[in-house]
Amino acid sequence: WTATVVTGNSLDTGPTISFGIGDTKYVFNVGENASRALINKSANWTNIRAFFLTQTTIGRGGGLSGLLRRPDRLSAAVDVVGPPGLAHYMASMRFHLHGDSTRVNVIEASFDPEPEPYPTLVFQDTNLSVYSVAITPGDHAGNSPNAGESEASSALSPSQAQEWRTNMIDLMFPAEQRQQSSLGHSFYQQLPALHSKHASGLRPAVAYVAISSPMRDECDGQKADPPSAPSNWRKSGNNVNGGSVKATRVVRPDDNCRATPVNPTVVVILDVPSPSYIPSLINSFTRSPLYSKIWSRTPEYTVSSVFHLCGEGVLEDERYIEFMNGFPADTHHVISSSEYERDAVTFATAALHQLRLNQFLDPDIFPAPHFSLAPEKELANISGLPATSVLMESGLHIGVLPATPLSLPDEQLDQFHPAMPTVRIPAFAELVSWRIAKVKDAVSKEESRLQTGRQSQFHSEEVLERYKRLDSVTVIPLGTAAYEPTAFLPSTLVCIPGYGSILLDAGEGTMGQLVRQFGVTGVWNVLRDLKCIFVSNAGAAYSHGVAAVLAKRQQLDPPATKPIYLVGDPLLHISIRDVHQIENLGLDDPSGNGTIPVISNALHFSDSDFLNLRCRDYKTVYSSWAARVPLCEALGLLSFQTVHLPPQHNCYGVVLRHKDGWSVVYALHTPTIHNLAVVGRNATLLIYGATVDDIEQGTTPNTPITEAVDLGEKMKAKYVLLTHFAATTVESQLVIPVGKSKPTVCFAFDHAKLRIGDMWKMNLYHPVIRQIYKHDVYSSARARET
Template sequence: MIRLTPPSPSLFRPRFPFKYSPFRRFSSLPSLRFPASAAPTMNWSTSVLTTASSDTEPTILITFDTAKYIFNAGENSNRAFLQSRNNWKRARGFFLTQTGTQRANGIPGLLMSLAESPINKLDIVGPPGLSHFIASMRMYTYRDTMPINTIETTWDMPSSSNPDAIYQDDNITVYSFPVLPALDNLSPLMDNSGPLPEPPTDTMTIDSNANSSLKRKRESTPILPQKRRLLDLGKRKVSESLHEAISDPEFVPEQLEGVLADEWRKFMIDTMFPRPKPEEHKNNSPQKKSRKGMRDSVIQKAPVASVSAPPADSPSKDGSAPPESIENINNDYRRSRPRVPFRFHLKLPKHTLTTAGTPSSPTAPTLAYIVVGPRVRGKFDVQKAEELGIYGKNRALLTRGQTVTFQVTIDGKKVERTVKPEEIIGKSEVPGVVIILDVPSPNHISSLQSSFEGSPFFRRFRSKEPEDLSEYAVRTIYHMCGKGVVDDPRYAEFMNGFGPHAHHIVSAREYLSNPITFTSSAFNQLRLNQLDPVIFPVPHYSLKALKDIASIPNLPPNTIPMISNQVIQMRPPAPPAMEPTAEENDRFHPVILSGVPLELSEGAQKRFKDAHKNVDAFISEGKLWESKGADVGILPLGTGSALPSKYRNVSSTLIQIPNWGNILLDAGEGTWGQLIRHFGEDDTSSPNVWKVLRDLKCIFISHMHGDHHMGLSQILAKRRQLDPPPTEPLYLVSLRGVHLYLREISEIQDLGLDDPSGNGVITIMSEALHWKKHSSYQTTGMWQVGGDEPWTEINRSRRLASGLCTTLGLESLDTVDVYHRARCYGCVIKHKDGWSLVFSGDTQPTDNLVWAGRNATVLIHEATMADDQEELARKKAHSTFGQAIGIGRKMRAENILLTHFSARYPKMPPSIITSPKEAKSSGRKEPIVALAFDHAALTIGSLWKLNYYLPALEQSFRDLAEEGDDEENEALELEGAAMDVDIA
């Protein structure tokens, strides 16, 4: 499929050189400078947004003044854009080399942000499974401002000597081909004598004699039969065949096969990303209203399960009514929700892998991309045109490459003259080419070599012949190499086959340093480390690679490691350089490289000293009280809401129970990277991230909003890679929508669900563990389960929960229905050692939590808004700081840890000061109130310290603000992109 858009002018905007930075000492690249004489038309570049590091995977950008193209989007891509201040708003397309967690887990977060930009359409190109991957997000991803078009390739090598482009617009032409592992590693489904079997295509229809079984048969002609004509269902189109299948009352999407299965997935994507017709916004004429109101019989309203008012028996044990605003909120939300297709909430048709390797594994097939830039025509010779008598229309025709014949008068006689374009127009510039290669293992090298050598077309890109070099200028090749690839002599030979002017940018973990990605957060942590090095440890990093890439023999001379914020100008050509704004924003590495301790302001030094004195005095006066579970660890990994920021990742909190194991409360995107930065990957030290992952016994996901679970699949994928495998299971407690999403993703990448060993991922339904111990699920209203699959059965979940409690030494783990804009559960964890922990999830203030978590040792409660934003909190079904503390007081909690702060407070949330008057009138001990910060290594016994550190923390952030960090304004601009929308 080719995308054509009208050309638009491109303006070159030069940047100014930035001062020298110590950061360049380990980047070994100069700061980027643009020549003042650069041509103002069709200048473009390629750059590295992120490379392989503890918390990122390689993401490559190709940038024109009017468009941006993104190649791969691993976790934290969204946050990396914020950190680098790179602009994503002109994005036109994503191109994925694989569809698993490693290369694509950042897609949903980026889509939510991009939808707030003025983007008319976004194309996503990728290998088989792409549409299944995108459609699996349907329960939590919806934006009606940006339609998505998926372009799914096959695993077949293009056989034509002039293959079609997989994508084309006015800037770039993109070709792709598969990079396959050696044949002995492929599935028995493959015929070793030929290419991978071709996936079903649109020339496949339903056999009219076997409708009940949806049997497939191929048409003998590529022309679509009349049976396949499209029906317009509102803004979504389906074929008559799919319409017929959907119309069956017994219709089950999972039974669809072939082209109908593909069409259903596309139908789901169209539902997730509909685009209103322009005329619908122009006026409200009856004609427009009637067109807007049209619906086909197969479309129904979204079930009200996640938006209706809470059932009468759910509010609280004392019979009090739910908050008055709940029903109004849900009524407003219901009106804003999309209408979804019949059976939208059932499992997608099964996606079958055609190879033995799943994404992110060494045996996975990948896609390679060849990106050809624009061919800029030569200069028009005006003087010669005048001499030949060429004017007006003929000049335009010659400019378009057409030969013109016209009459001129010479010595009074009319003479016919023919002029070819090359006679009047200078030689066109050779178009620049960028190549992106993903090579997971040495077993892929032979396939990669043969793809270039065996194709007359692709051979021209890996050539040193003058005629090929004059046709394409390959200037940048990105090599994403798995273990052992770049060391293989065959790969060096392959790299040397390209022209002498190509820059080889290599991502191979053993040859890369591991600097901090999110330097703003790390710089703040570096400051706070002087306040308390235990609570505020410096994130793990390394500025030196394990191996020097220069030690590999026979590599091309233009080979360098891939570094984040590395830029190569394609037109006008320039060697690799560092993006100067990235260096300007980085205050962490210069301090580290200088070897000089970080200097604090006089105000910060005083506040830090005062904090230390107050803590020491509190201890010496004997006020410290050792509560039960004092050594239980509480590690906030993400304390922001909706969107990540430079200082706060999205929701996740790790609970470490000594001698028992770990519990993870929510898992927003980037949780895995936060774990690595905190614990490190060195398996010779303890603790390390692999031990923490092995000791992870339970994950609780509160609800379907993406910022609470989009990092879950990455964690499960990493757990699957543990060697030796875990000897105990991981229990996942959540709603049906989360479990369904994981089961669909598992058809693309193995996540360990239903492992026959019994030590994989064991799913438990949140509804089965309800604190009121209902004997059965609710079947109507807000809290209905939404499905009846065998794995949702209530007694199964309760039986498995018993094993969970035994594993972690718990008396109980109960879920609590709370009030949010989607069905959401908090949880109450009670341990045999006498301590208890309550987690609120996202919620308005609710007495349910009070009754279920009475006398909690710790309450971890969302505090999204400040007290002066109570009305906004009500509309978004969140809590203010004061409301969260009020719930803790009513609960008689000993400690309250506030988290999930709005992007309005990217650094320091508003201070919380307990009122002495209120404490006195309450007649009871006031709880300790603390604010959560990413990477704060807390225990139940150390929460009290944060109260004494509060003035010092405020001063530290105040100093950052004075140094010119304007993230608060950036966060407010992005607030509309909040991920609090789902259609589950």
């Protein structure tokens, strides 16, 4: 039995802990980006038997759907355990999460503000027994945010509502393949409202006590070989497994095993969001006969380790320090607290690539990711902590059974943090130095030529100022698959000087990518200035990060003074309203500055399509129509038009036309480009996304690259920015048509900061970037962790 920290508590990940017993894995908490980290750490992270969430929040379960979509990583049957509301949270994923090769069983831990003296068993197999501990805040009055109830669900009792949610989960993971048409009308309705006694900021948490299954003592070889026993009796395993072997006499299990008793081994996972939860935690461990035997200086169990997930102010609380010291002296205490942990970059290899481009090529276009190795507070300043206390770090490993010393991650494998603030790789620099010098010289000459041309072209200050505003519009691809096959999912931020920004799609991890791009302080300004999120597709790859961004925006202090518009398919809005019942996403904000839902069809370029809405919520339909004007005013736009992208039914592109004269078109790969070319005519920039699947299915000469160039040419776009490509694809398909009538084509890179006025540079940088990745001296590290 081993315990491994998959991810620590950083700005782009939450604490995730994995148990490994034999070839079976058990995962505690799966925040955003945890699935990527878990899969990339090792190819051996397979056969996951159960997930345990300590809170039903995005921070603790935002990456759950990502792993549940990977049947190759799961057991045939998977249990998902968590606090009340877990079934609701799982059912909210029904439009993008489904599978027929894995049986998923959702278990909500029983919850009672007054703990029962007997523990609640929530999971058991041949390896582990896991008990839950309900932890509640001292003041648990109030109600969770309620997004409203549909007519069908308003009259349901709590048990009927729970049955509805369970039925939805059964439809998501059917025992046999099911046709889409057989899902039924209720599948597309909003889930019944939760009837929670807890305010969203004071929700209940669940701690877990994992106890090893009873084990037999070690076999004594001398006692195990009676003279008259059959020679092959050991191979059968009958005696060791509890059976008997008959020879001249009967050989019983007790005859060949050592008499030393073996105490069950225990690992405890605690989640204490604030000091108000401490009395409930202590009360649970005091009243329960089982837990009191574990929380003891002379326990009847071997307590290997306790993982402490501590909110602000918990770790300094004298009551909590006393509670920690109640466990045996040799227990490992692994502490996760944002106040005391360093904020290291989680995906160091991807960050190292970004750093190389920053140092060697262009620091403006390729900014270095934000991080901090200096914690806000020092753990050493807290007196009275157990001597065995350590901070949680990604890669930390504990041998639980048999017990082995705690081991920290190998710093030699981290090439990013030691490389800051300056990269020093002489061999690497010499390899491409001649290309770098050549391209920098070409960029410098082109900048001088353009500057001279502008001075002769613009005769008035007003026209020149308008052109400068166009050049300053910045496109930041937060997530792509360009060149390096990273798992940063699609998300593109377009920043409009003087007006704010719009986010085009938001895959899982978008919030963390924003923090890495702008830093802890800067990201609050970005959230305050974010006026719109446009979601092209209700699929998880494009929409699963929306809730995390909206939830973070609700934490602005002072609150936002302007609303944010969420534009997407009706299914997206149903899902967001479902999640809003668990975590405040700003819907129905009485101030009017929260989240305003807008249905994509209501902004369609053809008003006739407005009548073809797949939505029965007519209030949302007409409020979406009415939102056209304030949405455009918020971003300084003349128009905000959506375009349906066949063959997918719920996929849309968008055309943004600004009053300064520029326009941006954003669309995923589509074989039908006529409407998009007409509506986006004379676009300044076309951002065109094609997935790896699109490229693999493409046939020459109609690859997605040539299709994108053809689309840009037909709409007379000035620039085409290609995104969603993988490294192997770019190497094999890198044939960009060039001609006088062709647009300037460039590739997007994760976290690149591209001013429209600098798009032309990417064509010159491209050969150097390809050379850097092709001759990566750390290719072996990249293969282990992207």
